[in-house]
Amino acid sequence: MSKEGKIVIDDERLEAFEKEKEKRRRAGRIMIFWRRFRRHRMGVFGLFIIIFVTFVGVFAPFLAGPGRLVPFGPRESNVQARFTPPFSYESAKDTAASQEASTLEKTVAAFYANYKLNFINGMSTTALPHYLQLSKIDSIVDETTEEELWSSSLDPADYLNANGSLRLPTSFNGSALIDYRTGGKIAFQINPSKNKLTFVSIFLAVRVDSPESVWGGKFKVYLYEAESDLNSANYLASSSVQSYLVSTGPSISLRLIDFRFSVAGLQITTGSTYTVVLDTEIMDIEFPGINQYVVTRSGPAEMDPLRTTNQNWNALDGWNDQDTATYEGWMAYVAVFYVTNKFHVFGTDALGRDILAATIWGATSSLTVAFLAQGITTLIGIIVGTIAGYYGGFWDNVLMRLTDIILAIPFFFLLLIAITLWEQISLYFMAIIIGVLGWAGIARVVRAQFLSLRELEYTEAARALGVSNVTIMFKHLLPNALAPVIVQTTLGTATVILIEAGLSFLGFGDPLAVSWGTAIQWGMTGNTLRFAPWVATIPGLAIFVVVLGFNLMGDALRDALDPRLKN
């Protein structure tokens, strides 16, 4: 009470005071707990983070995939969604970004639609061994006739420049046919947009002309300044990828196998011209039991200079009976274009996958695994701990020794072993495995609680009232044992998120789902981390924030649930 004025206590105030007093007196444990919890600002902040991320995770299909609604996590149908930024192109039509995005989309569309055209153009403009040139066209007639090949609905005026060279779409910078035996170099100019740093993705599309084929290749990309000697080692950046592809086409046909490949995040100064050199070294690989892929061409087989290099050549000699030479091989059609990152808020990874979308999808994956796994962990832990702690004796021995065994094996490696036993890992499967292997800690906590609870008089009182053991265990005692379990579960959820991210990072995750770990892995390929640090940073930050949120909340819960703290 202040010295100056008296506090007037009228009936109304008194009544309100009494009401509040009564409310506080009556407050159940949950209210008391909430009142204590609320005082921890950081804990409330953590709770806010968790609610926010859960929200993002649940609504990821709406947030991250343009126009796609997939109710349960990122499965097959969402694979495409991962590659697109989390905004619909349609809804952002008027912005400059959307125009660029739409150009990109058209570019990609044109690239797919006109591959025949580009194929021809590639041959006419690039110096390649003669036998791979027109002869190739002549022979690819099994399904696609030459006539069909040429009867493009496009008017040549639409795609040819005045000098007869191909007019490529805006961002389309080069294409080439590359011989698998020699590999080849393709150089093209890029001129990044003036006002924005450009992140370059190069897509490599491969056309394999074979019914069944296995091939692999080494792809190297160099970035040169425009005036440099393209054969020198003075490149600004380089990146290499080795890749294999198995294709089992039905027959010799003109197939475009889309293989995306990229320079890993080259960062380029605006306004200057650069040259990108794609150096390919393509291997053909022998697999016993797989027939050699065959491409027919005219001309005598004996004249094929490469014939002797293939060990299976003799076995395939019979293909000559149609008076055409056969040789094993493939043709790769390489087209390169680059993508600017204007439309991608957090940029893209090396393959042009939008990082924001991936991070949003990552929330779904991580939280699905985290909640499910921790739920299983807690459930098993509670049951095991309750039985061991309440009954004691034999069951205590059996269950606790089992717990010891599980704790004695390094958890992460046990997990890796368990996961590698199955070929295809889904998020749910991963969650179940983490949950089934992770309950030991909770079981111990619950058991310790029950060891003291079962000695308390209210346990004995309940038994003396004729309450059954199961009811005593799970109804009377469990609520008393829950406080440390809640804390442990909250902190454990953070651990599961880290474990899930770790597994995905190492490539043991769900191949069809995007997880934060996977996204970080995208950012670690090649030189990406150096040139495009955001790729790994954004999902990394997401992990950091969520784990921090869970830990802050766990600490606040620990304080709020501690019975020794008064108020």
Add this chain to the structure above:
Amino acid sequence: MTFAEEPLLELEHLKTQFFTEDGVVKAVDDVSFKLHRGEVLGLVGESGCGKTITSLSILKLVPTPPGKIVGGKVMFNGEDLLELSEERMRQIRGNEISMIFQDPMTSLNPVFTVKNQILENIKLHQDVSEDEALEKGIELMQMVGIPEARRRINDYPHLFSGGMRQRVMIAMALSCNPQMLIADEPTTALDVTIQAQVLDLIKDLQEDLNMAVLYITHNLGVIAEIADNVAVMYAGNIVEYTDVNTIYDKPDHPYTRALLSSIPRMDKKISRLGVIRGTVPNLITPPSGCRFHPRCPYATEKCSTQVPPYVEIEPSHFSFCHYAATL
């Protein structure tokens, strides 16, 4: 006070032992007594003499393992409780035989409201609706003297004082009108004023409901207050059994005498309180013969070799001593 009818509860040679790593603890060894309807039997003895284990044995609540009832009979209403199934025992517990415990602070579950806990027992043993159970619960709380029962029934145990909690415990125990109440030192943890209130309450309720009460305590003053008959326990045996007046006026067993001489009395002037020499024996290897002989001032050779008989000195006054009625 005499009870002509058949006893409600009859313990015959009850033996309860604990099988520990150090050996077999003979906590209750050959205990027999009778309890009639409307009778209050005080079970007295120092700590660790087997009082509580006797009561737990009646309800078959001895923690197993390590404890085990190895012999004897517990006849209740003509059936041997030791032979009954666990299922049937659960119906008896809280319904026909109730128990209240020593520490009211820990006897109530802190996470549930009092209503929750009282109603649970009612609903467990009686086929009543939620509303009926609630009314019954409030009635019980009024009966045990809790003011504003209708409001307070929704409170959590921490909002009650120790005495009030013990009243709640008694209300819970009485919720199914049991024929017998086992009170295991229900007033030990309470201060003297509250003790007297709770004792009065138990006594009143016992008379109103004509219950049999087995009142366990180490406080001879409380026994004088409440009990009709008294059984004095020492090291797992009942050493003396008689009515409450006799135990104070003409105690026979040397242990009872020593016990009484060690507490101050208002009716006699004693300059120095008596002391029982030695300590309570280890029940894994109890003394041979009479278990009290190492501490007994009258012990002879015979005492250390032969187990004494139960001697009925007067009608319903038993003493477990070789020299009963002669010392």
